[in-house]
Amino acid sequence: MAGQVTHRVARTGDNPFLKGVAALSTLAGWVSAAMIVVAVGITCQMIFVRAVLNQSTIWQTEMVVYLMIAATLIGLPYVQRLRGHVNVDLVPIALPPAARRVMACFTLTLSAAVVAVMLWYGFDYWHFAWERGWRSDTIWGVRLWIPYMALPVGFGLLLLQLIADLVALLLRIDAPFGLEES
Amino acid sequence: TELRLSHQWSNNDVRHKVAQIVADHVAEADVDLEIKIFGSKSLFKPREQYKPLSRGQLDMTVFPLSYAGGQQPAFNLTLMPGLVKNHDHAARLNDSEFMDEIEAKMAEDDVMTLVHGYLAGGFVGKDKCITKPADVDGLQMRAAGKAFEQMLAGAGASIASMSSADIYNAMQTGVLNAANTSSSSFVSYRIYEQVACYTPAGEVALWFMYQPLLMSKSKFESLTEEQQQALRDGAAKAEAFYLEEAKKEDSDSVQVFKDAGVEIATMTQEDFDAWREIAKATSYKNFVENVPDGQKLLDMALSVE
Amino acid sequence: MDPLILGALVAICTIAVLFSGVSVALGLLIVSGGFLVMFDGMRSLELMPELFFGSLNSFALLSIPMFIIMGASIASTRAGADLYEALERWLTRIPGGLVISNLGACALFAAMSGSSPATCAAIGKMGIPEMRKRGYPDGVAAGSIAAGGTLGILIPPSVTMIVYGIATETSIGRLFLAGVIPGLLLVVLFMAWSLFSTWKSGNAQVLTAGSYSWRQKFEILPRVLPFLIIILGVLYAMYGGIATPSETAAVGALLCIVIAMVIYKLWSPSGLWVILRDSTRESVMILFIIAAAGVFSYMLSSLFITQSIAEWIGTLDVNRWVLMGAINLFLLVAGFFLPPVAVILMAAPILMPIITIAGFDPIWFAVVLTINMEIGLISPPVGLNLYVINGIAPDISLKTILYGSLPFVGCMVLAIILLCIFPDLATWLPDAVMGDAV
Ligand code: NA
Numbered sequence: 001m002a003g004q005v006t007h008r009v010a011r012t013g014d015n016p017f018l019k020g021v022a023a024l025s026t027l028a029g030w031v032s033a034a035m036i037v038v039a040v041g042i043t044c045q046m047i048f049v050r051a052v053l054n055q056s057t058i059w060q061t062e063m064v065v066y067l068m069i070a071a072t073l074i075g076l077p078y079v080q081r082l083r084g085h086v087n088v089d090l091v092p093i094a095l096p097p098a099a100r101r102v103m104a105c106f107t108l109t110l111s112a113a114v115v116a117v118m119l120w121y122g123f124d125y126w127h128f129a130w131e132r133g134w135r136s137d138t139i140w141g142v143r144l145w146i147p148y149m150a151l152p153v154g155f156g157l158l159l160l161q162l163i164a165d166l167v168a169l170l171l172r173i174d175a176p177f178g179l180e181e182s
Numbered sequence: 183t184e185l186r187l188s189h190q191w192s193n194n195d196v197r198h199k200v201a202q203i204v205a206d207h208v209a210e211a212d213v214d215l216e217i218k219i220f221g222s223k224s225l226f227k228p229r230e231q232y233k234p235l236s237r238g239q240l241d242m243t244v245f246p247l248s249y250a251g252g253q254q255p256a257f258n259l260t261l262m263p264g265l266v267k268n269h270d271h272a273a274r275l276n277d278s279e280f281m282d283e284i285e286a287k288m289a290e291d292d293v294m295t296l297v298h299g300y301l302a303g304g305f306v307g308k309d310k311c312i313t314k315p316a317d318v319d320g321l322q323m324r325a326a327g328k329a330f331e332q333m334l335a336g337a338g339a340s341i342a343s344m345s346s347a348d349i350y351n352a353m354q355t356g357v358l359n360a361a362n363t364s365s366s367s368f369v370s371y372r373i374y375e376q377v378a379c380y381t382p383a384g385e386v387a388l389w390f391m392y393q394p395l396l397m398s399k400s401k402f403e404s405l406t407e408e409q410q411q412a413l414r415d416g417a418a419k420a421e422a423f424y425l426e427e428a429k430k431e432d433s434d435s436v437q438v439f440k441d442a443g444v445e446i447a448t449m450t451q452e453d454f455d456a457w458r459e460i461a462k463a464t465s466y467k468n469f470v471e472n473v474p475d476g477q478k479l480l481d482m483a484l485s486v487e
Numbered sequence: 488m489d490p491l492i493l494g495a496l497v498a499i500c501t502i503a504v505l506f507s508g509v510s511v512a513l514g515l516l517i518v519s520g521g522f523l524v525m526f527d528g529m530r531s532l533e534l535m536p537e538l539f540f541g542s543l544n545s546f547a548l549l550s551i552p553m554f555i556i557m558g559a560s561i562a563s564t565r566a567g568a569d570l571y572e573a574l575e576r577w578l579t580r581i582p583g584g585l586v587i588s589n590l591g592a593c594a595l596f597a598a599m600s601g602s603s604p605a606t607c608a609a610i611g612k613m614g615i616p617e618m619r620k621r622g623y624p625d626g627v628a629a630g631s632i633a634a635g636g637t638l639g640i641l642i643p644p645s646v647t648m649i650v651y652g653i654a655t656e657t658s659i660g661r662l663f664l665a666g667v668i669p670g671l672l673l674v675v676l677f678m679a680w681s682l683f684s685t686w687k688s689g690n691a692q693v694l695t696a697g698s699y700s701w702r703q704k705f706e707i708l709p710r711v712l713p714f715l716i717i718i719l720g721v722l723y724a725m726y727g728g729i730a731t732p733s734e735t736a737a738v739g740a741l742l743c744i745v746i747a748m749v750i751y752k753l754w755s756p757s758g759l760w761v762i763l764r765d766s767t768r769e770s771v772m773i774l775f776i777i778a779a780a781g782v783f784s785y786m787l788s789s790l791f792i793t794q795s796i797a798e799w800i801g802t803l804d805v806n807r808w809v810l811m812g813a814i815n816l817f818l819l820v821a822g823f824f825l826p827p828v829a830v831i832l833m834a835a836p837i838l839m840p841i842i843t844i845a846g847f848d849p850i851w852f853a854v855v856l857t858i859n860m861e862i863g864l865i866s867p868p869v870g871l872n873l874y875v876i877n878g879i880a881p882d883i884s885l886k887t888i889l890y891g892s893l894p895f896v897g898c899m900v901l902a903i904i905l906l907c908i909f910p911d912l913a914t915w916l917p918d919a920v921m922g923d924a925v
Pocket residue numbers: 596597598599600601602638639640641642643644645
């Protein structure tokens with residue numbers, strides 16, 4: 001925050017891989033936003049059913065929570081692309097350009113590594129739930145592999161976006177940490 | 183060797199004391215075994231303990247088994263209305279063929295029981311007493327467990343799902359007219375400040391929940407013979423304590439509600455039978471339909487005198 | 488290794504990782520994963536996705552995206568300008584009416600939005616250019632909006648109060664009420680400072696500039712009506728026994744979108760998309776931090792660090808107010824660098840036992856903590872509101888914004904001191920509305 005301008009969206013240039021990942025992340029963003037809207041609708045429907053019709057609500061609470069979790073996970077790559085995940089950029093700003101690039105490569109690699117771990121074990125968890133036929137412990141009893149699927153899908157897409165960010169950095173299409181020289 | 187035990191309760195809860203008795207006994211036995219207790223859900227959320235246990239990521243837990251009804255539908259029988267009549271009946275159930283069957287299901291998930299134990303509960307009503315099915319018609323209710331939700335819905339109540347921690351606020355704001363949960367939860371969440379009438383577990387009671395101390399089976403088998411014996415001995419000591427305390431919880435809760443000026447109602451044998459009729463048509467029926475060998479398990483449970 | 492030494496090691500590594508510029512949520516996951524694999528073995532590493540999912544698996548959290556949508560949909564219309572203009576027309580006779588109406592508009596907007604940056608943006612877009620046009624010093628114009636915007640998380644609804652309520656199992660409705668009077672207190676302190684500094688700057692004539700006829704004053708009132716309807720509707724639903732905070736938030740979100748479409752004629756898909764995009768971005772960012780903080784706090788607990796620190800502090804024989812001072816200092820420093828949600832989730836499991844043992848009320852503490860977080864929002868290096876002001880008025884230098892905000896930080900510190908002397912400022916209203924605490 002010392003004179004540099006932070007631009008909003010990750011750049012793709014003319015690179016087809018970067019463009020493809022950007023399109024995928026944007027699509028994920030739309031899906032995520034749609035899920036939040038649906039959650040608003042269902043919650044309002046639930047209040048109507050309970051308060052006005054005085055009936056039981058069976059599936060709504062669970063459904064909207066799963067929608068919110070899925071919206072979060074599937075929205076991750078899109079928010080990464082919009083540079084919407086907050087960070088502390090005090091040190092990167094203070095660094096000279098070359099060191100800043102190295103630092104950006106390092107943090108992106110580390111991020112990609114931890115997201116790969118989440119993807120791997122997320123897939124494992126999803127697969128376990130699917131194989132064992134786990135259901136949620138409610139009257140609705142939803143098959144848990146359905147909501148759990150958001151784990152591998154969300155982290156998979158985020159990993160893709162992080163790799164794209166790393167590629168854009170190495171090809172000098174995008175600036176490290178999105179910080180332009182001023 | 184260090185074993186990690188997770189549970190959701192505070193340090194003065196009977197279920198923590200059960201875990202502590204086992205831990206203390208094992209420590210005294212001096213067999214190079216230590217049980218580290220992570221209470222107050224400091225490690226896992228209450229309902230998220232069975233999955234890590236069955237995958238070997240957690241060693242032990244004190245756990246309401248019906249929470250894992252989504253993993254093994256048979257476990258839903260451990261929180262079925264009217265299946266257990268009182269604490270002595272519950273103790274007999276622990277040694278039955280039915281429990282062997284449940285333990286076989288646990289073994290499929292690499293889980294075993296160390297300490298058996300049931301806790302009981304009752305009903306509270308914001309404006310009136312809840313003893314028979316007709317009392318709940320048209321009320322907004324919270325029930326502990328889906329089998330109870332089905333039965334209450336069958337009696338004409340509307341169900342709002344929430345955790346027992348939310349009952350107080352929901353009653354205060356008028357979202358709920360009545361609720362059902364364990365005796366100890368009624369006391370620890372100070373529900374007596376919000377209600378007119380309490381129907382505790384007594385000679386007959388509807389709500390019994392199986393809350394054993396579970397352990398990872400392969401972890402147990404990986405221990406030495408002396409370590410296993412120390413665990414078994416500690417467990418036997420804890421189980422006797424658990425049964426006595428479970429009975430005491432009910433009478434203590436009655437005293438607390440009485441002191442708060444709440445009316446105390448009793449459920450008669452006729453009331454119990456009327457509830458059970460509704461349960462047969464709702465939760466029992468649903469259970470049998472959804473669990474492959476459900477009828478067999480249910481019959482086994484009902485056959486225990 | 489001794490858990491306390493391990494704890495110090497975790498703290499050092501967390502600071503190092505977060506300062507490397509990695510996003511906060513990923514940084515927490517990196518630190519958690521590293522320590523789990525080193526000190527707890529692979530089996531805990533396997534648990535990370537499960538813990539991540541589990542920490543989001545709560546109905547109460549749903550209110551976060553909902554309250555963010557409320558703010559975003561209103562912020563995308565000219566509603567903020569209307570609100571601000573109405574206040575200005577009525578308050579113009581008061582010396583310094585413009586800055587007062589700006590701060591009042593911030594407070595009212597805060598009552599509809601759960602987040603501070605949204606409050607800041609909605610009022611600042613109109614308020615900052617207008618104040619500068621009328622000759623208010625840049626520092627006062629930018630500082631008052633930056634500070635007024637922070638009220639978004641103190642005046643209910645509040646995203647941080649929801650997170651605190653979930654983390655500490657305190658009633659969210661009660662927390663919301665606790666923020667009301669301290670919020671109003673801050674508004675008054677902010678107004679007092681703005682007036683004083685404007686007067687001191689020598690541009691005294693700006694204080695009485697502008698005058699409106701009664702007709703103009705009444706003409707604008709209908710445009711403020713939607714706000715009052717939403718605020719009263721939300722209050723009624725939440726405290727009238729209709730719905731829980733999450734349900735209320737959903738109704739509020741729907742209502743705000745409908746009002747944006749019907750009253751402010753926001754029909755175009757691109758206009759609606761802007762609302763959705765902004766609220767999705769902010770919600771996902773916050774929920775990602777919440778989920779990652781859940782994994783982080785599992786790591787702290789699993790390595791017995793949380794328990795050991797609480798135990799250790801319990802053995803310290805210090806005056807409870809010295810303890811409270813130290814906690815405030817810690818929160819303040821953490822707030823400089825981290826977004827409020829991350830601070831609350833990382834600190835709550837460690838601080839809660841200490842707070843209760845020392846005999847402080849958790850509801851009261853939530854308010855103190857929130858004001859600390861508000862300071863963090865207008866202080867470098869991570870001050871979300873500073874970014875927003877920078878976006879609205881790029882030609883005001885960051886230094887001016889910072890110096891302009893500094894006195895408002897003073898107001899907030901004063902408010903914390905007042906809260907320590909008169910705890911009833913926070914606890915009286917919740918007790919009066921909802922009965923004594925359980
Ligand atoms: Na607010």
